Amino acid sequence: MEAIPSDNKAMTAPDGGFNFLTPEAWKALLSGYSHIVLVANSEAVDLERLRSELPETALYVFFNKVYKVLDEPFVGHSMLVARSDVMGAHIVHRREAADVLRFFGGDEFLGVVNIRVSVEENLSEESRFEGAKARHLDLTQMLADLYPIGKIATSGFAVALWLADLQLPGKVLLAGFSAKRSEKWKVFDVHDWTFEQIFLRLFARMGSISMMGGVDASPYSALAKRFPEVPPIEIAMTAAEVLSERLDNTNSQIDRLMSITKFIRAVDNFFRRFKPKTRKQRFLEKSKG
Template identity: 65%
Template sequence: MEKQTPPGSTDALATNAEWKALLSRYSHIVLVANSDAVDLAKLRRDMPDTALFVFFNKVYKVLSEPFRGNALLVARSGTMGANIVHRREVGDVLKYFPNAGFLGLLNIRVDAGEGLSPAADFEGAPVGHLDLAEYFSDFYPARKLATSGFAMALWLSELQLPGAIVLAGFSARRSEKWKVFSVHDWTFEQVFLRLFSRLGKIVIIGGAEASSYAGLAKKFPGVPAAEIALVAAEVLSERLENTDNQIDRLMSVTKGLRSIDNFFRRLKPKTRKQRYLAKLQEKDG
């Protein structure tokens, strides 16, 4: 994580100190999750004009009209490069940022299997690149990938910016409209983010920073916090075991339905990504 490409450049490298100089212009760095929990109108009212709003990938999940404030769009990469590039969505998302306050796109990867896309693929918009694959290789849970929001929150906190790092809508909960993907370890990320919130490294909007257990310890100061945590963990373990038992029953009941679903999925034509991965496997073979 020594050198990265800053927004507004093409392929020139920059140090973390240069990143810090760029982002230190803003009083707040507001990471806006693609979540129903985001109240963007309230965020705009509560935040000063000196705040930088960081959006992710498919911004139409939270934006219904062009955004007029300071903004940065994070474009996450997959095996085929930036997802919005190979899905041909670059133009669709850029139209939400027509004003001069738009810094540009930041194409990031958090795993060695993900590939960054060249600046030329982003239809003339200012583009930077951030490679965090090595950063997450030694502590994120194995066989899981960090979310873009989690990656940005940790990286920004380590830059020690003078402004506040604010997380909005990071609920890690599925809604009726948007789902969460099992490739990410949501529990691990929520633990980490709430810990950073308690340590004052970030600010979480939306209630995640509130803790009933902290309130319990305050109400009964004679009860050690470690004991509260231990008992809470025991209860959680028992409830998860009961949940697993119910899931096993559901898997047995729905075995026939899943067989039918798998049959029809095999009939579907391969996606561009599946064809791309198949070609890579042929070359490796």
């Protein structure tokens, strides 16, 4: 597979399909906003509270399936991040672009930013985004030596790091980045949620970004205030000791459940062999052939 240019120079492919900007151009585009708010597709997002507490100069960055957090068209400064996989932007090859982009419009909509974070992912041409202005962003080099091997970064994590590196004058605010499974929306095992939460919270404590909840609500901050004479490393080691014991206990219960459900999983695996192949699986087989 031919690699997509990743030097972020302002350029257009010969067919006019891709629109890359330099870091300087991105900074010029985003520096006019007092806040850059990354809105996760999570039930933890309180968009009404955000809109009431932040000024009108805030830019709200949404991701992929925005109908998870929006019930009506968004009025205000906004931008949509469209993540890619091997077949291109998710919302394009899944034919969801029109359904997603109906939530945005007008002069306050900056358009779509189609991103990729690994070399297996491919970008989609600007013409595939239902007439919306589209820019392209390749973050593979930024994450190559950073993210745990065998896992793929989430779009929110990648964009948060990229914005922090741009060193914008406005504040970068993360909303709903809890990494918690909910009754309605699941989290995917392909991402290293633990690594991302540790990284983002350290970034927040350094002041590079801000998080709604998470850092300020940490119970361990209360421990540090209650025991000011105890070094932070001792508190961390004690917390790690307790968590390790609880994890061992949890693993014992998981092993028991795996044993009990062995027959059920065997039946499930048998019937999965008869499940029709997805469009992505057919695409991969065709590309290999």
